[in-house]
Amino acid sequence: MKIKFEKICYHYLQNLPYQKEILKDISLEISRGEFVALIGPTGSGKTTLLQHFTGLLKPTSGKIYIDDRDIWQKAYPLAALRKKIGLVFQFPESQLFEGSVFDDVAFGPRALKLKHGEVEQRVEQALRLVGLNVDIIAARSPHDLSEGEKRRVAIAGVLAMAPDMLILDEPTAGLDPTGKKLVINMLEKLNREGVTILFVSHNMDLVLQLAQRVLVLSEGTIIFDGTRDSILSNQDLLTEVHLEFPRISSVARSLYRQKIIADWKIYTISQLKSAIRSGRV
């Protein structure tokens, strides 16, 4: 799946005297298998931008192509697109509504009119992907689960549609460290299996640990689009948009300056540990 945004502009309150431009001239491309983070201050337009990927919002101007087809052309099957791109809203657990975990995760596959056996298989597989055991959890009420479990069940509901791409709005917000870790592991695993991932996060440690590419949105404009290495060389840019420099990278940078480690481009604790162990070159 290939995604191309061409000069996307968007404002709410169309045709009213007061118009606020939320997205300004956004152009970007995302290829199959990429792992991309979207960062930016609150109110910069991240959630609004995500809603354009599945046609939940229609750009005021500009074009969106998915696999080279303009998604706003009349004949374009938007319903089919929403099966290929799974969108996980912020706090998706608020949308759990069925009486059992099984029924909740099965909601999408049932709507696809899959056969019973296939629905079961999809549910089991999706729960496994989020680290939950179908035998233990399927019959439970979603409302009795921990916050982290609820989040994972809600994500499983999206995964049960077997999307090619997963888009998540602040997937670890409000979770405890264990819940965060499980979501992180799940995203890594999905991406290894070929799922394209785009996620929004305020947690720079998480962004750098996961994403190979980072997009920075500021006041509706993409002011940076590059690799995680290049964002580390742009500390001023992070300061400008009020984002923290990742903690691990700042420790790594100071160890590098003291010639204790040989490379400062470090994104995870385990990388830092092995850099310290191998010492300077």
Ligand SMILES: Nc1ncnc2c1ncn2[C@@H]1O[C@H](COP(=O)(O)OP(=O)(O)O)[C@@H](O)[C@H]1O
């Ligand atoms: N439904 C809406 N109607 C009008 N303005 C909105 C609506 N949703 C968001 N906005 C405004 O759009 C801007 C961007 O919001 P949003 O996309 O939610 O930003 P972010 O996710 O980066 O915090 C904000 O100024 C917000 O107030």
Ligand SMILES: [Mg+2]
């Ligand atoms: Mg948001």
